[in-house]
Amino acid sequence: MTGVVEPVIRTPDQRIRVFVSSTLRELADERRAARAAIERLQLAPVMFELGARPHPPRALYRSYLAQSDVFVGIYGASYGWVAPGEEISGLEDEYRLAPRDMPKLIYIKAVDERDERPRELIARIQSDDTAAYLPFESADDLADRVAGDLATLLAERFDQSRKTDEVPPTTNSLVARVPVPYTRTIGREHDIAAVVDLLARGEDRVVSLIGPGGIGKSRLAIEVALAAEQHFPDGTYFVPLENVLEPGLLLPTIAFTLGIRDNGEAALEERLSRALEHRRVLLVLDNFEQVVEAAPVLVRLYTVAPRASFLVTSRIVLRIRGERVYEVPALSAPAAGAPPTRERAEQLAACALFVDRAGAAKPGFALTDDNAGAIMDICRRLEGLPLAIELAAAKARMLSPQLIAERLGRSLPLLTAAVRDLPERHRTMRATLEWSVSLLPPEQRAMLDDLGVFAERFTLDAVEAVGVGRPW
Ligand SMILES: Nc1ncnc2c1ncn2[C@@H]1O[C@H](COP(=O)(O)OP(=O)(O)O)[C@@H](O)[C@H]1O
Ligand SMILES: [Mg+2]
Structure with missing residues (x-):
């Protein structure tokens, strides 16, 4: 087996996290009941309450969700608030953002009348085969069900983990x-x-x-x-x-x-x-x-x-x-004029990275006396920057190192990734640079634009000269 096996027995800090999603006001009693049930099982409830900010930013609950183990949705009559500029409520957003493979327990309160949007949401959830769909009557009823269902879920997981041959690590890992x-x-x-x-x-x-x-x-x-x-x-x-x-x-x-x-x-x-x-x-x-x-x-x-x-x-x-x-320095890359030999390329981390990633893109790819010079050329042009080298190596599927080197000599647009699971800011060198630039306040960005007058490297003196009399 490969990969890290999650220990079955967790330390207090590694308690299973149960993300609870519901509208806040309508279901305040139910939220309290669910929290108590989760805590009774010594699990950690993850819940947003109305605090200083009425709605936590999506990025935050996305990251909370990503670190949770189980999703519990409690749905009543209302759909919840839709923030200005949004199409869907936080409630629906949380459901959509929950990772697909996360077990989901969805509790639907028996109510006389339900608004249209939660009805639609519930109908969609019913057709989602990763979610268990469970009705309940009252807060007490809900607490019993949540506790029972979570205990069953954990027992199932425990059984599954016992079936593997791996001995779960017992250390505080x-x-x-x-x-x-x-x-x-x-x-x-x-x-x-x-x-x-x-x-x-x-x-x-x-x-x-x-x-x-x-x-x-x-x-x-x-x-x-x-x-x-x-x-x-x-x-x-x-x-x-x-x-x-x-x-x-x-x-x-x-x-x-x-x-x-x-x-x-x-x-x-x-x-x-x-x-x-x-x-x-x-x-x-x-x-x-x-x-x-x-x-x-x-x-x-x-x-x-x-x-x-x-x-x-x-x-x-x-x-x-x-x-x-x-x-953090760049990976060791060839100096201009370094002898273009296989032995030399092997010793340089930047070239080794290129060869490793090119091999992943194109089975059978290997460093040879023939391509060593081109690979060294690529790594030197990219100044040993691992992300740029990875992006260039991905092109080895279609292009020989010689052709990659030639294109690099002409322009940067070669460096766009075909890998879909990279973070957006790492998909292209351009995005990587834009991400950095986007973090600059306007004055500094204007200053950077103006530094574009220098064709190549520039000195601190030159920067100061450009920046005279302006805030940067
Ligand atoms: N020493 C290395 N060996 C192999 N891959 C590396 C190495 N350093 C960086 N990478 C890869 O290069 C890319 C950029 O590295 P990363 O650590 O994400 O950069 P940063 O955090 O500085 O933006 C990633 O895909 C990473 O996996
Ligand atoms: Mg990083």
């Missing part, structure tokens, strides 16, 4: 939460060792892996997290921030990853710090550039959690106290 890349990591031995070393020393509270999009920050962070496991006996948590667009959502997202529920009681920051207080954990915050204004929150967090370490990936430095910047 929180590191299983770190995403496992499905391609081979190439090179980076030195970077991994250096960053693990920084973390193990424990002198810097925040180690930030900095570099442009596509240079391999996330990949390096994952490898470091896996390699540093023994230094963090209380676990490693991976917090993807790419869908978190508002700085104010940083803490709730970290809390969610740690399994801390938003119960509306103590302030979130306080509960987070209590949870982290004595624990030697590693928190990996991926794509921090999006919420960089929230960097001071990290300072508060590490002050109250003296044993926790933070590993951050970001396109821009955080500029907070306690930050140790680690510039």
